[in-house]
Amino acid sequence: PSPSSSTSEPHIYVPPELEDVVDQLLTGLRDRDTVVRWSAAKGLGRITERLPRECADDVVGGILELFSEEETDSAWHGANLALAELARRGLLLPFRLPKIVPIIVKAIHYDVRRGQNSVGAHVRDAACYVCWAFARAYSPEVMKPFVADLAEGMLLAALFDREINCRRAASAAFQENVGRQGNENFSHGIEILTAADYFTLGNRVKAFTEISCFVAGFEKYRKGIIGHLTQVKLFHWDVEIRLLASKGLGNLVELDRDYMADVVLKELIGKVCDPDLLVRHGAVLGIAEIVKVQGSNVSAQHAAITNVVVEVEKARLYRGKGGEIMRSAICRLIECVSLAQLPLPVKTQVRLLDSVDDCIKHPLEEISVSAVAGLRALLKQYFPVASTGPSSRLHSRVFEKYAKVVEEEDNAAATRGFALALGCLPAKLIAFNPEALETAVNLLCKCADINFKVGEEPDAETRRNCVKALTEIVKTVGVGENKIQTFSGTDKKDLVSVGLSKALVEKIFATLFFCMEDYSMDKRGDVGSWVRCATLNAVETLTLEAVNASKSLRPDAADNAAAGGEDEDEVLGTLAERMQLLDEDINNVVLASVQSSSPMKYEWRNPKVPEQYFDVATSITVLGLILKQLAEKLDNVRDLAGNILHRLLNVDKIPLVADRVFLTEALRTKEGETMNWASPSTTFTMIIKAMNIDVYHEAIVEGLAVSVGGLTESVVKSSAAALIDWVKTMKKLKGWRHLARLGRTLIGLMRKFEKNERIVVPVLKTVHLLLQNEALRSEDRRTAKENKAEDVEEEKDSFGPTMLKLIKAEAHGSKSYKKIVAIVDVGMDFVSEIEWGGADDEDKAYFDEILSFIFALLGHPFPKVRKYVAEQLYVALLENEGAVKDDSKYDDACSVILESAWDGEVEATEEQEVGVRVRRNELADLMGVELSEKARAKRVAKKGKEKVKKDELASYMSLVKEAGR
Numbered sequence: 001p002s003p004s005s006s007t008s009e010p011h012i013y014v015p016p017e018l019e020d021v022v023d024q025l026l027t028g029l030r031d032r033d034t035v036v037r038w039s040a041a042k043g044l045g046r047i048t049e050r051l052p053r054e055c056a057d058d059v060v061g062g063i064l065e066l067f068s069e070e071e072t073d074s075a076w077h078g079a080n081l082a083l084a085e086l087a088r089r090g091l092l093l094p095f096r097l098p099k100i101v102p103i104i105v106k107a108i109h110y111d112v113r114r115g116q117n118s119v120g121a122h123v124r125d126a127a128c129y130v131c132w133a134f135a136r137a138y139s140p141e142v143m144k145p146f147v148a149d150l151a152e153g154m155l156l157a158a159l160f161d162r163e164i165n166c167r168r169a170a171s172a173a174f175q176e177n178v179g180r181q182g183n184e185n186f187s188h189g190i191e192i193l194t195a196a197d198y199f200t201l202g203n204r205v206k207a208f209t210e211i212s213c214f215v216a217g218f219e220k221y222r223k224g225i226i227g228h229l230t231q232v233k234l235f236h237w238d239v240e241i242r243l244l245a246s247k248g249l250g251n252l253v254e255l256d257r258d259y260m261a262d263v264v265l266k267e268l269i270g271k272v273c274d275p276d277l278l279v280r281h282g283a284v285l286g287i288a289e290i291v292k293v294q295g296s297n298v299s300a301q302h303a304a305i306t307n308v309v310v311e312v313e314k315a316r317l318y319r320g321k322g323g324e325i326m327r328s329a330i331c332r333l334i335e336c337v338s339l340a341q342l343p344l345p346v347k348t349q350v351r352l353l354d355s356v357d358d359c360i361k362h363p364l365e366e367i368s369v370s371a372v373a374g375l376r377a378l379l380k381q382y383f384p385v386a387s388t389g390p391s392s393r394l395h396s397r398v399f400e401k402y403a404k405v406v407e408e409e410d411n412a413a414a415t416r417g418f419a420l421a422l423g424c425l426p427a428k429l430i431a432f433n434p435e436a437l438e439t440a441v442n443l444l445c446k447c448a449d450i451n452f453k454v455g456e457e458p459d460a461e462t463r464r465n466c467v468k469a470l471t472e473i474v475k476t477v478g479v480g481e482n483k484i485q486t487f488s489g490t491d492k493k494d495l496v497s498v499g500l501s502k503a504l505v506e507k508i509f510a511t512l513f514f515c516m517e518d519y520s521m522d523k524r525g526d527v528g529s530w531v532r533c534a535t536l537n538a539v540e541t542l543t544l545e546a547v548n549a550s551k552s553l554r555p556d557a558a559d560n561a562a563a564g565g566e567d568e569d570e571v572l573g574t575l576a577e578r579m580q581l582l583d584e585d586i587n588n589v590v591l592a593s594v595q596s597s598s599p600m601k602y603e604w605r606n607p608k609v610p611e612q613y614f615d616v617a618t619s620i621t622v623l624g625l626i627l628k629q630l631a632e633k634l635d636n637v638r639d640l641a642g643n644i645l646h647r648l649l650n651v652d653k654i655p656l657v658a659d660r661v662f663l664t665e666a667l668r669t670k671e672g673e674t675m676n677w678a679s680p681s682t683t684f685t686m687i688i689k690a691m692n693i694d695v696y697h698e699a700i701v702e703g704l705a706v707s708v709g710g711l712t713e714s715v716v717k718s719s720a721a722a723l724i725d726w727v728k729t730m731k732k733l734k735g736w737r738h739l740a741r742l743g744r745t746l747i748g749l750m751r752k753f754e755k756n757e758r759i760v761v762p763v764l765k766t767v768h769l770l771l772q773n774e775a776l777r778s779e780d781r782r783t784a785k786e787n788k789a790e791d792v793e794e795e796k797d798s799f800g801p802t803m804l805k806l807i808k809a810e811a812h813g814s815k816s817y818k819k820i821v822a823i824v825d826v827g828m829d830f831v832s833e834i835e836w837g838g839a840d841d842e843d844k845a846y847f848d849e850i851l852s853f854i855f856a857l858l859g860h861p862f863p864k865v866r867k868y869v870a871e872q873l874y875v876a877l878l879e880n881e882g883a884v885k886d887d888s889k890y891d892d893a894c895s896v897i898l899e900s901a902w903d904g905e906v907e908a909t910e911e912q913e914v915g916v917r918v919r920r921n922e923l924a925d926l927m928g929v930e931l932s933e934k935a936r937a938k939r940v941a942k943k944g945k946e947k948v949k950k951d952e953l954a955s956y957m958s959l960v961k962e963a964g965r
Helices: 017-028 034-048 053-064 073-088 094-108 121-137 140-160 164-181 189-195 204-216 219-231 239-251 257-269 277-294 299-306 308-314 323-339 346-360 365-381 392-408 412-423 434-447 460-477 502-515 528-549 555-562 568-572 575-596 616-630 635-651 660-667 680-687 694-708 713-732 736-752 757-772 778-786 799-811 817-831 841-858 863-879 887-899 916-927 933-937 952-964
Strands: 112-114 117-119 486-488 494-496
Touching: 017 034, 017 053, 034 053, 034 073, 053 073, 053 094, 073 094, 073 121, 094 121, 094 140, 117 121, 121 140, 121 164, 140 164, 140 204, 140 219, 164 189, 164 204, 189 204, 204 219, 204 239, 219 239, 219 257, 239 277, 257 277, 257 299, 277 308, 277 323, 299 308, 308 323, 308 346, 323 346, 323 365, 346 365, 346 412, 365 412, 392 412, 392 434, 412 434, 412 460, 434 460, 434 502, 460 502, 460 528, 502 528, 502 616, 528 616, 528 635, 616 635, 616 680, 616 694, 635 660, 635 680, 660 680, 680 694, 680 713, 694 713, 694 736, 694 757, 713 736, 713 757, 736 757, 736 799, 757 799, 757 817, 799 817, 799 841, 817 841, 817 863, 841 863, 841 916, 863 887, 887 916
Parallel strands: none
Antiparallel strands: 112 117, 486 494
16 A cells, blocks of 8 residues: 655545544444543544544544434534543644534533433533634634633523533533633633532522523623523423523523513413423413513513413313423413513403413312412402402402312312412402401311311312411411501502401410321321421411510510600509599400490400410420420421421520520520521430420420330430430439320320320320330339338329329220330330348239239230230349249249240130130239139130131042042
């Protein structure tokens, strides 16, 4: 073969085998494996560096052929890597740039749909690498003609790419270009890099909604950003990107209102009924956000905008694939049209209201929530009322209709949605008089009750939404005269709304306190936690509103009084004024008593003294319930409760907090500090300190017991460790009063939640833990008596006998293996305390009662229960030999336990010579336990009829005989 020749460079011999090598490397750029493509790109760079110009140019041409629509994403990725390698080595000559730059700009936005997703992130990342390499390879003079396209491409990728690595890669490439090509080529490069750096672009929401607005502030990039959002991102395959693009587009309206109204809005309106779901959904979202900011400055497109809802419904775009997201987008459009205060005829208002009502009852919660947001804005802006309130037609169309659905409808989706709808009604429709407000509050309180059923089944989401609705009503109408609103009536008179009265505030508080005990379960788990979380938010809102409405509790009132701003006579009135008020009030009370024929009830209150909606008892209950949730097992509930408690104590600083200083120090909720309340190891070590506060003790113990006896390992471990540490501290400090109170509280919980397995089982596990760590044993109480501790009764310890009676009652008739096991564990802890030597008659009676109960469990109907009781009894005897009255029979008793098949048959059979009942009676004799004749002879009850085992061979033999006849 002849050597290669060139006029501009010396003759270089190129072996013919090299062509095959280069061809193999070009093929490797298409490989499915990224490592292969990267290695092929590196190899091409090294080989091209040693080739003559003509041959090297052929290699570049071969790489550019890979940028074809027919090629796969792997080929595009490999080609980008190869171009970057060539540019980095200075092998990509400037005359190729006019052809290459448009390809790279296209590759920066490469995104190909594949089913429900897309591919191309690796291609975009590699294209940014090429731009980075260009910045290092060429001088500013060479790059100047291509800077505009490259800068816009890199900025759009940095701001709007879906993947964080691509946004950061584009930002790094733009930074490299600004640094090496100069701020003259890349206009406003320094300012942009200051706002859009590597770290700030990591937040996608911020990149779309904030940083993009800053960059669009530079006119050179504005049209490109708006065009990219309008033509690309609004129609992206990911619904989240479409939502962010619409919000970003809305934020850009202020920069060029005329262009948005005349060009962008007109273009999007023409796509609302596009056959492609992504296009029509993005178009509706874009219109909504633009209209929200433009307001009434869309007169040219006003009719088309208000007609979008009609067109979509006429085309039946709510049906079929994508109908759900179209409903959500239309609800958002209705909300934005209302917020923009576009003038609408009454017929259109009613049409939009019908559309929203149809979406409120949708089964998907996202659509229902969007519809409620649209309803709130629609009713607030439109549907005027008279000075006496809404017309009967409007009242029946809105409030009465929604209330009837919530109270009577069997469709759970409808009750959930319309419950939220009741909460979003404006004051002019729900608080135009005290009776209307009371009706709404009473209805929601009734439907928030745990016993309320939708159809024949309880529905946690309906209860949760009723609590949320109560929260919204409190925010809307306020408490007392705190948030009185005035509306211009259609009869040219003003309508003044009313606030929540003291009776309604007390009713809502009572309802919320009851909802805080919602621990309902279904196949989805603890659905009651949804209600409790909503209730925590509601309690915080109502507490703050009640405190603000109680003028005597406000900080400004306290400061004014402290400064001597009010005289005593100004609050109480003069003596003559008080006597006059007293006479008038007594006359009214007497008259009311005569007219109603009822006893006279008199409670005088000076009208000059403001109404108080929040008191110490309410404060203790509120904080106790929050502390209880803070001590429970669910991380999200603890996190919410902890944050609310922090805000109430430190941010809002509500008054009338019992032991505020000690509570704040115990929880370390000082202002400025942030805590991870969801972390069990952090929360339980703090909440346990607040257990010494008397008014919150029972609530904290109830929550803590649920955590200690729970199933989540991290929660159980952290809560149990915190409780044991507290017990050790109390014993070290001789805090016998606190230990005794803990025992009484646990007994109180057993009585309060009798037969309630949700509480009883965790409490029993907690008692077992405490008994194992000698926190509730008799000797501790005796030591306390010797030290004459306060609040310790002089009679003998009553914890053991009382708890024994309670667990006997729980075991009676129980078929829950989990509960019985917890009962057995506590019973065995009592067995370990038995000491016959030196015991008086009362102690002996107590010990006999313990052993009689254990032996009753040895005859339980469930074989695995009998086996578990026998195993634990053997362990207890090993730990405490004194449980056997006669020491000489100890070994025989242990042998009987070990040698008996406690999970076998109760009575003797052919396979089992001695039944369980006989073994139990024998063991009772050895341990000195007196069983009545009835108990000894009692057979273990069996559930249902015994199944008779049939011999398969006998059946087969009978079949043969029948066949032979």
